[in-house]
Amino acid sequence: MSNTESWFKVSDFLYSGISQKIKFYQDFPRFATTKNMEDLGEAIKIYSEQCVVSSKFLRDDYQNLCQSLQQEPQQEPVEDEYDLEI
Numbered sequence: 318m319s320n321t322e323s324w325f326k327v328s329d330f331l332y333s334g335i336s337q338k339i340k341f342y343q344d345f346p347r348f349a350t351t352k353n354m355e356d357l358g359e360a361i362k363i364y365s366e367q368c369v370v371s372s373k374f375l376r377d378d379y380q381n382l383c384q385s386l387q388q389e390p391q392q393e394p395v396e397d398e399y400d401l402e403i
Contacts, residue, residue: 328368332375335360339378342386349386 338357342349361379365372 324367328364328371331360331364332368332371335364335375336378339375339382343382346386346389349382354383354386 335357338360342353342357358379361372361375364375
């Protein structure tokens, strides 16, 4: 198996995992703590370094999540801005 094939398989799992985490925080915003959002942003940033095209979808979903979290009342204090320049 070539490195390209191996990376394609790994990137598919990474994309799915990050996408599922975004969906989870959309469905359960109380778990979208500042730390969790920073970790999610960092995961997208790392993913984006190798998967430029597909990472656009994750960045868009992440930005939508951040906007929706800013509009909902929070159960715990979180920062006003999640933009981590991903």
